[in-house]
Amino acid sequence: xxxxxxxxxxxxxxxETYAEGFSGLEKDxxxxxxxxxxxxxxxxxxxxxxxxxxxLRDEDxxxxxxxxxxxxxxxLARNGHxxxxxxxxxxxxxxxxxxxxxFVDGRFAPALSSLGKLPRGVAVSSLASELxxxxxxxxxxxxxxxxxxxxxxxALNTAxxxxxxxxxxxxxxxxxxxxxxxxxxxxxxxxxxxHPRNLIVAEENSQATIVEDYVSLGGAALCNTVTELVAxxxxxxxxxxxxxxxAQAFNISTLRIQLGRAADVASHSVLMGAALxxxxxxxxLAGEGGECLINGLFVGGDRQHLDNYMLVEHAxxxxxxRQFYNGILAGRAHGVFHGRIIVxxxxxxxxxxxxxxxxxxxxxxxxDTKPQLEIYADDVKCTHGATIGQIEEDAxxxxxxxxxDQASARRLLLMAFANECLDRMKDGPARTHVESLIQSYVAxxxxxxxxxxxxxxxxxxx
Amino acid sequence: MSLLxxxxxxxxxxxxxxxxxxxxTVDAGQVHSIMGPNGxxxxxxxxxxARRENYNVTDGEVLFNGKDLLAMKAEDAACEGLFLAFQYPxxxxxxxNAYFLRSALNAVRKYRGQDEMDAMDFLPKLREKMKxxxxxxxxxNRSVNEAFSGGEKKRNEILQMAVLExxxxxxxxxxxxxxxxxxxxxxxxxxxxxxxxxxxxVVTHYQRLLHYIVPDRVHVxxxxxxxxxxxxxxxxxxxxxxxxxxxxxxGAV
Numbered sequence: 001x002x003x004x005x006x007x008x009x010x011x012x013x014x015x016e017t018y019a020e021g022f023s024g025l026e027k028d029x030x031x032x033x034x035x036x037x038x039x040x041x042x043x044x045x046x047x048x049x050x051x052x053x054x055x056l057r058d059e060d061x062x063x064x065x066x067x068x069x070x071x072x073x074x075x076l077a078r079n080g081h082x083x084x085x086x087x088x089x090x091x092x093x094x095x096x097x098x099x100x101x102x103f104v105d106g107r108f109a110p111a112l113s114s115l116g117k118l119p120r121g122v123a124v125s126s127l128a129s130e131l132x133x134x135x136x137x138x139x140x141x142x143x144x145x146x147x148x149x150x151x152x153x154x155a156l157n158t159a160x161x162x163x164x165x166x167x168x169x170x171x172x173x174x175x176x177x178x179x180x181x182x183x184x185x186x187x188x189x190x191x192x193x194x195h196p197r198n199l200i201v202a203e204e205n206s207q208a209t210i211v212e213d214y215v216s217l218g219g220a221a222l223c224n225t226v227t228e229l230v231a232x233x234x235x236x237x238x239x240x241x242x243x244x245x246x247a248q249a250f251n252i253s254t255l256r257i258q259l260g261r262a263a264d265v266a267s268h269s270v271l272m273g274a275a276l277x278x279x280x281x282x283x284x285l286a287g288e289g290g291e292c293l294i295n296g297l298f299v300g301g302d303r304q305h306l307d308n309y310m311l312v313e314h315a316x317x318x319x320x321x322r323q324f325y326n327g328i329l330a331g332r333a334h335g336v337f338h339g340r341i342i343v344x345x346x347x348x349x350x351x352x353x354x355x356x357x358x359x360x361x362x363x364x365x366x367x368d369t370k371p372q373l374e375i376y377a378d379d380v381k382c383t384h385g386a387t388i389g390q391i392e393e394d395a396x397x398x399x400x401x402x403x404x405d406q407a408s409a410r411r412l413l414l415m416a417f418a419n420e421c422l423d424r425m426k427d428g429p430a431r432t433h434v435e436s437l438i439q440s441y442v443a444x445x446x447x448x449x450x451x452x453x454x455x456x457x458x459x460x461x462x
Numbered sequence: 463m464s465l466l467x468x469x470x471x472x473x474x475x476x477x478x479x480x481x482x483x484x485x486x487t488v489d490a491g492q493v494h495s496i497m498g499p500n501g502x503x504x505x506x507x508x509x510x511x512a513r514r515e516n517y518n519v520t521d522g523e524v525l526f527n528g529k530d531l532l533a534m535k536a537e538d539a540a541c542e543g544l545f546l547a548f549q550y551p552x553x554x555x556x557x558x559n560a561y562f563l564r565s566a567l568n569a570v571r572k573y574r575g576q577d578e579m580d581a582m583d584f585l586p587k588l589r590e591k592m593k594x595x596x597x598x599x600x601x602x603n604r605s606v607n608e609a610f611s612g613g614e615k616k617r618n619e620i621l622q623m624a625v626l627e628x629x630x631x632x633x634x635x636x637x638x639x640x641x642x643x644x645x646x647x648x649x650x651x652x653x654x655x656x657x658x659x660x661x662x663x664v665v666t667h668y669q670r671l672l673h674y675i676v677p678d679r680v681h682v683x684x685x686x687x688x689x690x691x692x693x694x695x696x697x698x699x700x701x702x703x704x705x706x707x708x709x710x711x712x713g714a715v
Contacts, residue, residue, distance in 0.1 A: 392552075394552045395552050395553075395554050397514055397515075397536060397552075398548065398551070398552040398554065399554070399562075399566075400535070400536040400537045400540070401512050401513075401514075401536050401537075401539075401540055401545075401546055401548075402540055402562075402566035402569070402622060402626065403537050403540035403541045403566050403567075403569035403570040403573065403626070404537060404565055404566055404569045405537045405569065406535075406537065408565070408569070409537075412557060412562075412565065413554070413557075415556075416554060416555060416556030416557045416605075417556060418556075419556040419557075420555065420556050423556075
């Protein structure tokens, strides 16, 4: 009883901090003259205010304690803070990107960004500037897919919609090189929260690769980000989510994907950083014949908490979804995989597959894995499976018996496990970027020296 | 100096004594075969020599090329030139065969103070060995042993041996599960490697493999002891009469 009172008192206090932030925002927010946007924000805030933060009693959050977020008085990181230097951002660049948009605490920073030379029909800008210049294009999609009733963090993000990435790929246009979106949390003299809101629209028959990359420069930070990705008929989109913030950071992200008829979307999540991560991926296969790959790797050490919440909705016939998440957990890290598949009544001939494989490298590492299938159609194929294991002694001995020392053999087996995820990514700059990050992080977490070579099947023989 | 000298080797596995005083000497250039019924300790001997952990050596010593083999880790024994072709090769998803082979070769080369080989130099060498074993190029990019048939796995073992060029090759029931064509290919791969400075220890239950890899000496292992040794004719005799007639451990050589 007593504990409950303390918790709710903290919760109330915390909500007040957000209310202050919201009333401050209302005075001068971007697009405040747009009635639909004002209403969207207000609805988001009202919802958040009504329900507050989720607790362990909430089925969708039962493995993830948000106490650290609720108890920290995060304030909106918004105005007048100095930008990091270009030099500070240099290590985070991605080779081979078509362009890099840098968002500092959720705000677009043109001075640090490089727009490069984009193909005709590829529009890349900030949501704030698009709201100012072309609000109708934004209104057509923003908030139309995300159901913030489902998740208080999405409601909170919606309340604070101001800036983020805006990407539009015109009909039949192929944007070959990846679009790099770099989100950096910077230190403040208070715990800072940002709510990037991204809108990606790939029109009919277009193709694009988008990389969301979350980094930090120190300081307590909460990044609560939402991306709505609209993949129209016959479009092919690869989306990468890379989390590599430092141990003072919290990251809550939601990727809501709307797939049109015969659209093909791949979502790749690579989670390595932050103290606490909640990675929500929510594709809705809304048109016949859509295909969605939901691929992920989470690697945690120390006391990291990495929570993956997948919600795959089949709303049309003859769609396929394949979920593959691999976890590597060392130290006292805690991983969560929640894989929910909903097959709606009309989604006949659905082919949905889900696999979650985990390696625990210590006795104190922990994984909770939970499949959840809700099937309302009668002619479907749904499979799921989860495994939890250690590095196999037989495999280790086999490698050692060929002359490979123990540390290298362990690294090889871990990278092989990680490579199951890498192999599902198309060859190109995005995969190369992710691969080198994974190699160094796997080495760091497991205390094994990194090696530049990759055991990936594709890498060796050309 | 003999290449391999096993003296009075006693090995305990999970509280049971499996090897009860094995003595065996193998010189360079020779092929020795260890034959014996199931459960006689053949595979235990092979695993101990390859330095698998969890095998408790309670007595005896093993010299490999004059060095104390039992003091070596598995990777060091391999680098010193000992190779075990596994009875049950392990599948390693996510590691390509080509990468694995090159990593192993480079580990061995590094240990010997040689330069590492890059993929460009390595691949022609590998392809040549694969041809000998009639292995398709597709095996290079496939994960180690993953979804290989029994025969493909065994050929892959011999391929690894051909790449690593050990001083001593131990074949642990390499013939089990092989059809006659695969057996011939594997045997010709081994025979191609026979040389005056290399030896083989062929562990098998049946005589058939020895028809193709003709040994210099045959030893019969029963209940943890070598009970009889002889020339290749001993294998034929065993095939006809079975292990029961070889006699008890009392007749150890």
